[in-house]
Amino acid sequence: MTTDRKQTLLNLAAAVLLTACGESTPVSDQPRPVRVAEARSADLLKQAVFNATIKAERETPVAFQVGGRLVVRGVREGSRVESGTALFELDQSDFALEVGRLQAERIVAQAELKTATADLQRIQQLLQQQFVSPTDLDRAENRVQAAQGRAGAVDAALALAQRQLTYTRLSAPFSGQINHIGVEEGQMIAAGEPLAILYGDQLEVVFQLPVQYAEQVKVGGLLDVSIWNCRQCATTATVSEIGSATRENVGTLVVRGVLADSHPHLRVGMSGRVRLTLGLPSGGVVIPQQALVSWKDRPAVWVVDAGGNRAVPQIVEPGEAIDDQVVIRNGLTTGTRVVTAGQHVLSVEQPIRLLD
Known part of the structure; x- marks a missing residue:
């Protein structure tokens, strides 16, 4: 075994013995690179x-409940309108014809119902005199019921057609401004198709x-x-x-x-x-959250001295955390420099080197 190797083994053995006996390793004289930040007034977080x-x-899309050909565009882009103002209108001719047809059909249905009702009344009187049979009465009642059904169906169809006729005129449901108009007169419009947006x-x-x-x-x-x-x-x-x-x-x-x-x-x-x-209490300073460490089981920060050569642990009282910042209620003053990176490997009295 060479002399150098023997010396190395002896040094290792000595180090092990010192560790076993509780001896601590001296603090390195090499400056530890760290990053720092200044404590600012907590009022900045308010x-x-x-x-x-x-x-x-x-806001609502403006659309017809029926389809048809657009014949009137009564507003321009950005127009200010009052509630009830006419905005657009469809060709009403087909809808008006349907209303007219159903009105004529209603007249016929009402006449049929009136005739059937009169026949029923006459047969009821004849039955009392035993000039007709109960079967004749049943037939008369059935005719009245059928006429009532037809008249009701025509009335419902007429009411629907009249509503659809009113749907051909589109008015502003509330006051506001018309924007995003995407149609022109003469264009075929589908039911429910947005024509514009009312704000x-x-x-x-x-x-x-x-x-x-x-x-x-x-x-x-x-x-x-x-x-x-x-x-x-x-x-x-x-x-x-x-x-x-x-x-x-x-x-x-x-x-x-x-x-x-x-x-x-x-x-x-x-x-x-x-x-x-923000409803934060007054006073205190704010620092980056990563500056906080634990020292002797209490929250602390490493404070840089005036010369920027060393840092010492300082017990603090943290408060509210906002984003990546934390309020320090006690233990620091505005302008104090604290270590934000490298503090977890620092030792007391160890030299430091501030990074840009």
Whole structure:
């Protein structure tokens, strides 16, 4: 065995003996690279901003309940209409002819019913005088029932035809603005085919709220709303509805708020932002959540000294966690630098090197 190999074995044996006896390894003099962040005022977390879209509180596709040829388009794209305003009209000729035919048929059916009823009354009198048999009475009653059935069927068909005639005129069900008109006069229209979309006058703002903010938003609460490229459109909204999380929006809630006023430049489909004031307690600082570690079974952070050469553990009192940030209620002040990466392998008095 060579002298070098003997020396190596002796060194290993010594290290094992020192470990067994409880001796600790000296702290390395090599600086440990770490990343740091400054503690900021927790008041910065009292507001959260979310992307939002302007929508109409009421909107509906405009469509006929019957099909036919469009003869009147009474509105233009973007027109403002009042409830009951005529929007579109179909050719009524076929519907009017059907109403006329059924009206004539109703006259015949009513006459047949009147005749059958008179015959029944006459036979009832003759039966009392025994001039006719009970079989004749049965036949008369059956004729009356058949005439009543025909008259009822004609009345129902006439009522339907009259309703369908009224369906050829399409009016606004509520006041608002007409958009997305996709038809022209002379075009054949199918029943139920959307011709346009009617947006109600009352506008609302809609946005996705992460579930961690759910306790901060209540129905009836106020929201600050700003619109991209429209400073004068800034307004407020009152929360009207807080939806539930869906498969499509896992981890978020759909929130709707009714706008306090509608600026003339506001339009459905505009994008903007909603600023939410959070109900957090005053005071404290905020740091990245990854800075938190456990020191002697208590929450702590590694605080960098003024020279940026060493870090020491500092016991802290964490508060609310918002996104990737956490509020520290006690133990830190604004501007204090804390280690956010590399702190789990730090030792007390070990030199550090700050990474950019």
